[in-house]
Amino acid sequence: MTKSTTRTGAGLQGRDRLAFLLVLVPYLIEHEQVSVADAAEHFGVNESLIRESVTLIAVSGVPGETSAYQHEDLFDIDWDLFEQRDQIVLTRLVVIDDSPRFSAREAAALIAGLQYLSALPGSSDDEVIGSLMSKLAIGASGRPTEVAVAASPATAALVPVRDALAQRRELSFDYLSADGRTEHRTVDPLRVESLDRDWYLRGWCHLRQAVRTFRLDRMSRVEIGENQAQHGADDLSVPSDFFQPSASDLTVTVDIDTAALPMIAEFFTADSQVREEGGRSLVNLRLGHVHGFKRVVASLGGLAEVTDPGTAREEVAAWASEALAGYGL
Template identity: 45%
Template sequence: MAERPAPLHAADKLTFLLALVPYLIDQVRVTVDEAAAHFGTTPERMRQAVELIAMSGTPGADGTYTHETLFDIDWDDFDERGIIRFRAAPMEEKPRFSTREAAALLAGLQRVAARPEFAARVDIVELMAKLARGATGVPAPVAVRPAEVAAMHATLVEAVASARRVRIDYVTTRGEREMREVDPISFDGVDDAWYLRGWCLTRDAERTFLLDRMASAELLGPAEHHEAGVAGDELFQGASTDERVTLRLPAAALPLIADYRGPDDPVRIEGEHATVTLRIAHSGILGRIAARLAGGVEIVEPASARETVAAWARSALAADDGGSAQETPSADR
């Protein structure tokens, strides 16, 4: 004999009904058994819930309920065929996410889904589909990449998840194309960029590689274990060849550049502003920092860094105006 579910408390009943109504509206036509299976309850309890919904609705302007303001169930379908279908549902203004809100949530879920530990979670994909359907408009495309980049992204996620060595065809910051074999440590995103951190067998040292500078990625055999030389929440490790760049920005904006700051990078706070010196492996990072701070940062020194950001801004403006100038993708370490 199947075990009957425990009785619901008042708060649980309310939560159940609040979830059931939009589900039935979204499904349009669903059997009692299907709805019961979806919510993990019995057909008998589902029938009782539908009958309760039929006595609910929204009051009219005078505060009273009429036939037009109640949920109207197709009782013939319900009683004779066990099918739940609304003839009318008094929910003209359904609460929905705005297009911007849905796009932001989708971007966050895409980043979560890219983490190795969540790679097999089908429910994340289903939630993303529901968010897209539930928005007031079609969400703007986010994190859209060419097919070959998406394939490499999937390969690197698998490499980290399965602890497998990977061979990448990589273009360095000096424009040199090299084949590297890497034992992956992590694969992380910063803004719209993705970085593979791992032990580079070619250099016999820990390195970080920008996905956008990879021409290909191929899984090899099992990787050897290497202890990360950078703390788990720090993406980059300074090198002796890094350029030091001094920035001035609002102190409240310091968390926005936390991904680029090392534990030893000096920072001086004066009133509402802060002056911080970062170690920058290549000039391309400056454009990302400027974009993240949205005009709230001043490049104090060196002069070459100021010119780099000015050139990046001119390139962005030209692209926005339909010009052909575009920022050249650049990589980290």
């Protein structure tokens, strides 16, 4: 910055000087330790103005209950660093410290939520989220407990899927189907959507010659093909329902606690029927295979029970017994 554009203390009158102090204090708090030269360069002012302003901040504050200024009612700085090394460190904050702050537990909860948000597929504001988490940690009344949230399994597949969509290219991958078999699929990607915690690719499947839905966390070895996709979202009618029933589907009746219905919502189709009575619900679901659904039933810890058909009930019971046997139970 040239000398002609650098403002000196003499150039700031009362109102301007107050405005400058109001922006200088948050800057010093955010940077924790900063040199006089860096602060002067940041604000485009003379170093002497920074020194004068810091000296004024050090004797500023708000009167306490006695209406007289006590030592703890004033800002304070590390005078040794300031006078000997031209470094500014605020060692006591007033007014700001008295403002409501998140507790350490509240800040930790918010940070955990932000970490979960950054781990979701499609989150592109990692820098903003990281900055906000840092500010929450600094601004809390105590040190928040460190938390860690694992990235979603779908995240790895999302990048090539979105690239293929943007380039309108074919996409190939190995897919773990609902019956536990792994098949190689090639699709023309149409769009990516989410349902609760799960993310899905809607695409024209070359094998089935129809629009199919694929869960991203069941996709592996995802690669963008050399060929251009022959189908796009504008060319095809993509059903609003994630799952479309077929003639080979199995109709399964589930007796489930009504409060747990959202846990099986991903298996609902347009013709799913729910009959509620006394806090329980009977649900008719059309499933391509019981294989994937039996894990869901087992995970609900007795809140859900397959009642019909008998073959599905036996398959769920056998799977649960096999799992218990693995633990010696």
